[in-house]
Amino acid sequence: MEHIVQEPDRRMIQKRSGTLVPFDPMKILNAIHQASTAVGDDMTPEDYTYLTQKVCAAIAGTEVPTVEQIQDKVEEMLIRYGFATTAKAYILYRAEHTKMRESESYLMDVYHRLTYSDSESENIKRENANIDGDTAMGTMLKYGSEGSKFFIVNHVLPKEIAAAHANGDIHIHDMDFYMLTETCCQIDLIKLFKDGFSTGHGYVREPQSIQTYAALACIAIQANQNEMHGGQSLPNFDYAMAGGVIKTYNKEYFRALKAYAQAALGYEWEQAEALEKVIRAGIADPLRLEREEDFYKKLSGLNLPGIEPGQIRRMHDFSVKQARRYTKKQTRQAMQALIHNLNTMHSRAGAQVPFSSINYGTDTSPEGRLVTSMLLASTMDGLGGGETPIFPVQIFKVKEGINYDPGDPNYDLFSQAISTSAKRLFPNFSFIDAPFNLQYYKEGDPNTEVAYMGCRTRVLGNRYDPSRECTFGRGNLSFTSINLPRLGIEAHQDLEAFYRSLDDTMDLVIRQLLHRFKIQSAKKVRNYPFLMAQGIWIDSEKLDMEDTIGEVLKHGTLSVGFIGLAETLKALTGYHHGESEEAQALGLEIISHMRKKLDAESEKTGLNFTLLATPAEGLSGRFVRLDKARYGEIEGITDREYYTNSFHIPVYYPIRSFRKIQLEAPYHALTNAGHISYVELDGDTCQNLPAFEKIIRYMKEQGIGYGSINHPVDRDPVCGYTGIIGDVCPRCGRREGESVPIEKLNELRKKFPDVPRYDCTR
Amino acid sequence: MTIKNTKTRQNAGEGVGFDRIRRITGYLVGTVDRFNNAKRAEEKDRVKHEV
Numbered sequence: 001m002e003h004i005v006q007e008p009d010r011r012m013i014q015k016r017s018g019t020l021v022p023f024d025p026m027k028i029l030n031a032i033h034q035a036s037t038a039v040g041d042d043m044t045p046e047d048y049t050y051l052t053q054k055v056c057a058a059i060a061g062t063e064v065p066t067v068e069q070i071q072d073k074v075e076e077m078l079i080r081y082g083f084a085t086t087a088k089a090y091i092l093y094r095a096e097h098t099k100m101r102e103s104e105s106y107l108m109d110v111y112h113r114l115t116y117s118d119s120e121s122e123n124i125k126r127e128n129a130n131i132d133g134d135t136a137m138g139t140m141l142k143y144g145s146e147g148s149k150f151f152i153v154n155h156v157l158p159k160e161i162a163a164a165h166a167n168g169d170i171h172i173h174d175m176d177f178y179m180l181t182e183t184c185c186q187i188d189l190i191k192l193f194k195d196g197f198s199t200g201h202g203y204v205r206e207p208q209s210i211q212t213y214a215a216l217a218c219i220a221i222q223a224n225q226n227e228m229h230g231g232q233s234l235p236n237f238d239y240a241m242a243g244g245v246i247k248t249y250n251k252e253y254f255r256a257l258k259a260y261a262q263a264a265l266g267y268e269w270e271q272a273e274a275l276e277k278v279i280r281a282g283i284a285d286p287l288r289l290e291r292e293e294d295f296y297k298k299l300s301g302l303n304l305p306g307i308e309p310g311q312i313r314r315m316h317d318f319s320v321k322q323a324r325r326y327t328k329k330q331t332r333q334a335m336q337a338l339i340h341n342l343n344t345m346h347s348r349a350g351a352q353v354p355f356s357s358i359n360y361g362t363d364t365s366p367e368g369r370l371v372t373s374m375l376l377a378s379t380m381d382g383l384g385g386g387e388t389p390i391f392p393v394q395i396f397k398v399k400e401g402i403n404y405d406p407g408d409p410n411y412d413l414f415s416q417a418i419s420t421s422a423k424r425l426f427p428n429f430s431f432i433d434a435p436f437n438l439q440y441y442k443e444g445d446p447n448t449e450v451a452y453m454g455c456r457t458r459v460l461g462n463r464y465d466p467s468r469e470c471t472f473g474r475g476n477l478s479f480t481s482i483n484l485p486r487l488g489i490e491a492h493q494d495l496e497a498f499y500r501s502l503d504d505t506m507d508l509v510i511r512q513l514l515h516r517f518k519i520q521s522a523k524k525v526r527n528y529p530f531l532m533a534q535g536i537w538i539d540s541e542k543l544d545m546e547d548t549i550g551e552v553l554k555h556g557t558l559s560v561g562f563i564g565l566a567e568t569l570k571a572l573t574g575y576h577h578g579e580s581e582e583a584q585a586l587g588l589e590i591i592s593h594m595r596k597k598l599d600a601e602s603e604k605t606g607l608n609f610t611l612l613a614t615p616a617e618g619l620s621g622r623f624v625r626l627d628k629a630r631y632g633e634i635e636g637i638t639d640r641e642y643y644t645n646s647f648h649i650p651v652y653y654p655i656r657s658f659r660k661i662q663l664e665a666p667y668h669a670l671t672n673a674g675h676i677s678y679v680e681l682d683g684d685t686c687q688n689l690p691a692f693e694k695i696i697r698y699m700k701e702q703g704i705g706y707g708s709i710n711h712p713v714d715r716d717p718v719c720g721y722t723g724i725i726g727d728v729c730p731r732c733g734r735r736e737g738e739s740v741p742i743e744k745l746n747e748l749r750k751k752f753p754d755v756p757r758y759d760c761t762r
Numbered sequence: 763m764t765i766k767n768t769k770t771r772q773n774a775g776e777g778v779g780f781d782r783i784r785r786i787t788g789y790l791v792g793t794v795d796r797f798n799n800a801k802r803a804e805e806k807d808r809v810k811h812e813v
Contacts, residue, residue, distance in 0.1 A: 126798045355789070388783050390790045425783065425790055455787045615787035621800025641803035645787070651804055657811035678785065682810035691813050710808075713783040718775035725780050736780050739773035758774045 014066045016101070023065075028052045028074060035090040041083060051077050100154065107150045114142050123621075137350030144349075148176040161512045168626035170509055171481045171619050172516075173561075174229045179519055181528070182556060183230035184453050185475040187220055187536055189213075189240035199223040200529030209251060210327075210371075213244025214334035218341040221392075223530040225354035226347070228475075231393075231454025232356055235471045236446040238363035238371045244334070245367035249327045250286050254279075256322035260315045265307065278304065289327070289366035292320045331370050335378040342391045343383060356392035359430065359451040361417065362402050364409040372413050376420045376427075386720045386754045388713050394427035395452050398700055404433075415693075421709065422685040422692045423722075428452075428676070428708035431700045436669045440469050447472045452706050455615035456674040463602040463609075464554040473538030474555050476673065478516050480509045481561035481614040483623045484590075485643055488571030489631055498572060499593065506560060506597055510609065513558040517607075521550025554607055559673035560598060561614030563623060564643030565591065566650045570636040577663060578649040588666055591647060595670045612673035613646030620645065646675070657681070657695055665702040677707045684724055685711045719745060720754040 012020040029052040036043040051074075058073045059065045071094055078087035110124065119126050119133040124142070132138045152175050153162050164170045174183065196205040199219060207213045217240070221232045234240065257279075258272035267275065282302045287295045296316050300309060307315070342356045360372050375394075383389055396417040397403075403410035417427050430452050432441055437450040440460045447470040452458050459474045482505050491498035525532040526545045532552075535541030539552040566576040568590070569583040577584040591611070598609040620642040628638045644650045647667035649660050657679040664677045677699070685692050692709060699707040714725035718740055719732035732740045732748060742758045749755040783790055784797075784805055791797065797805060 123799045387781070388790070390783070393789050425785060455789060617787045617801060618798060620804065621798060624800070640807070642800040652807040652809060654809050655811060657813055660811055680808055680810045681813075695813065708785065710785050715781040715783070717781060718778055725782075729780070732775075734775060737777055739776040742772055742774050745774060 012064055013070065014064050016067055020064065025052055025056055028055050028070065032074065032086065035093055036083070036086040039085045039089040041086040043083060043086060051081060103150065103154060107146065110146045111143060114139055114146070131352050135351060141349045141351045145176040152178045158515065161508065161515065164508055168483055168623050169486065169505060170483065171622065172512065173479050173481065177229040178516060181228050182520060182553065183476040183478055184228060184232065184457055185224060185531065185536060186233050186235040186451055186453060186471050186473065187224060188236065188472040189217055189220060189234060190243065192220055192534065192536065197534050200533070207244060208247050210241065210244035210248040210331050210334045211337065213241050214338040218338060218345065221354045221356045222345060222347045224536060227528050227531045230355065230476065232354055233451060233453030234358045235451030237358040238360040238368040239446050241371040242363055242365055242367035245327060245331055245370055246286050246288065248330050249289060249323055252323035252326040253287050253319045256319035257315060260318050265311065289370070328370065332374045332378065335375040339378055339389045340383060343389050353391055355454050357395060357453045358392045359395045359397055361396040361410060361413060362399055362446065362449060364402060369410065369413060373416060376416045379424050379426060380420050382722065385717065385756055386722055387715060388424050388722065393454065395430050396427040397430050397432055397449060399432040404700065418693050418696065419689055422689055425713055428706065429696050429699065430706045431704055433700060434668065434703045434705045436672065437705060452674065456613065456676040456706060458674045459557055461608070461672060462555060464606055468538065468555065473536060477520060477553060477556040477558055478513060479559035479561050479612050479673065480512055481563055481616065481619060482506065482509060484562045485564040485567035485571060485623065485637060486627055488568035489627065489634065489637065491572060493572055495572065503597065506594065509560050510601055517558060520553055521548060523549050525549060557608040557610045557673055559610045559612040560594065561612035562594065563614050563616045563619060563646060565647045566644040567637045576650060578653045578655050584663060587647065591667055591670045610673035611671050613667065613671040613675040616645055658698055661699055661702050661704060665704045668705040669703060675705055677704055679709050681709055681711045685709065719748060720752065720756050
């Protein structure tokens with residue numbers, strides 16, 4: 001085909017970037033050839049040559065033609081000479097490339113903003129409030145995340161799904177991790193610690209003290225966090241840590257016993273060591289808190305040469321007393337360290353502390369109770385400067401007969417949880433007695449107690465394997481949310497139309513979740529050296545390193561979420577569910593409809609499709625922004641900067657706390673992937689603990705699954721005051737930004753020991 | 763009276779704000795500064811619920 005241009009054309013053409021390159025007619029010929037082949041058009045080589053010559057002739061008079069001009073001519077000639085199908089393919093090809101070029105410049109624009117703006121001016125750097133977007137690693141994380149999202153949208157997602165995400169019909173959460181991993185997992189530390197474990201970067205022996213238990217709890221959370229994109233949770237924190245308390249108690253007991261033997265019985269160190277060995281060999285069961293007499297009975301039955309019975313009694317009592325004191329102290333320190341670690345180790349991609357949650361409150365053993373009590377006490381104390389700990393998310397599991405009523409063995413811990421939450425916002429409260437949680441509960445089996453993680457996720461039911469309806473080792477695989485208010489607006493008050501489009505959108509999301517699940521399923525155990533290779537995820541211990549994980553992942557959940565039920569109801573009926581009974585009835589009908597559809601999908605596929613009351617942090621603004629651009633400002637629907645969270649009554653709507661709980665509770669029963677309800681209280685809740693408890697109890701009585709009370713927790717870092725601060729700090733009297741004389745702070749410290757110290761000479 | 767002489771460190775706190783800890787989507791955030799625009803607006807709109 002060299003003959004197409006006899007006279008070499010020495011002209012230059014201008015590329016889009018502005019640079020000049022030599023004109024090459026072969027490129028025109030190839031483009032026509034490709035377009036025609038792509039659609040199977042009936043073009044001959046002669047046709048290609050002929051059309052190329054026509055294009056060359058058409059631009060002959062132009063000094064320096066641009067790429068766009070040449071492409072226009074190609075289109076024109078294809079149409080003029082009757083190659084309509086190829087013309088269409090060529091036009092599409094051009095459009096596609098334009099889109100790609102534009103989106104590439106879009107990505108570069110994002111990178112520019114990440115690089116040259118600070119987070120105060122760039123919302124994109126504040127999408128997730130616990131990442132500091134101004135730090136090096138925070139920015140690096142965003143580069144990776146934005147680049148990945150771009151890749152997923154343009155090269156991985158099926159077109160209709162990419163379009164639905166881009167235009168805001170749906171939102172695929174954590175899309176940057178689409179090709180990589182799953183959301184979250186409930187980690188059973190008892191199973192992990194047994195015989196030790198490897199983090200993938202080093203082997204750790206089975207821990208032998210409460211401090212090591214607590215330290216390794218953090219390590220486990222951290223290791224798993226770096227293999228998953230969502231939160232990490234310990235579902236049985238008190239039960240798991242109790243083992244560490246027992247070990248510490250026994251260590252301390254024998255430490256005291258050896259000291260006693262040396263001081264009171266005149267033993268040499270070696271003899272004392274030998275005595276410990278004899279006792280340990282003779283008594284199989286460890287010494288337990290509050291059951292010391294059981295141990296004593298066995299001890300006095302041992303043949304301990306040279307010690308009289310009276311001495312054994314005194315030795316035992318002394319050792320118990322000492323050991324109790326030190327065990328309590330060490331447990332306290334261990335819990336303090338745990339909270340500090342989880343608030344300070346920025347080990348998630350170097351920019352974030354792990355997203356940790358711990359569930360506790362139901363272990364009635366003295367050791368488990370000590371753990372819970374010390375954890376709450378450490379939370380109450382706050383961090384080093386008295387700050388309120390942000391992590392871990394703490395969840396107190398409320399259960400009738402265990403901690404709910406006065407007289408229940410852990411009622412004192414429930415009370416302690418309430419006073420702690422009234423000061424520090426944590427713990428939140430989960431309710432095992434809510435019917436949808438209680439149906440799985442088996443007394444004495446913590447694995448059947450509901451545990452929540454991160455923002456609100458839960459697992460319990462298991463359609464894939466009904467014999468494994470449990471919490472440990474399971475979690476969410478991925479979730480995608482539906483823009484419910486848009487469906488409401490588009491329906492123009494026609495309910496049938498609304499349900500039709502809701503079903504269509506749900507079908508689309510289900511297809512998308514399955515698309516993602518297929519990618520996840522193809523991963524191998526070796527892609528998750530901790531989560532899968534250490535047997536954290538349920539049944540993964542049965543797999544080899546090269547096995548794919550698809551089958552065990554089926555224990556996880558695929559969740560469809562939603563946002564803005566309030567705005568949806570407003571669009572459909574003119575009222576939200578706080579304002580009208582009819583709206584509430586419709587709200588429940590809509591959410592029930594969604595749940596039924598997902599239950600049916602679970603039946604059909606044998607997978608766990610569940611319904612999520614989406615947490616929606618970054619999403620809260622995204623949908624409404626898009627809808628405002630599309631439909632304008634509609635009162636009560638698009639006139640704010642956010643859509644209301646999941647099924648919540650709008651935050652701006654004045655309503656009594658009990659009423660809010662009543663209205664939101666039935667949605668908890670429907671959203672089996674997770675949910676949370678809040679009540680906002682004013683003033684210092686520490687001053688009114690009975691009211692606080694009344695609300696928590698009401699949540700339980702109404703069938704709420706997971707709830708908490710919000711109240712203002714302000715802190716002045718200068719004088720260390722924690723409480724409510726208006727414009728002026730009630731302790732040191734300064735306004736924001738003002739300074740205080742150090743002398744005054746020194747004076748205040750005499751009254752309030754938590755006032756930070758300042759070095760005057762520096 | 764405030765002695766404005768920060769060089770000799772007779773004062774502390776110049777330019778330091780208050781921390782305002784709020785629950786965002788189930789978890790806590792140490793300062794509203796890190797909230798995205800939508801969540802800032804939502805936080806501002808929140809009304810208290812009477813018991």
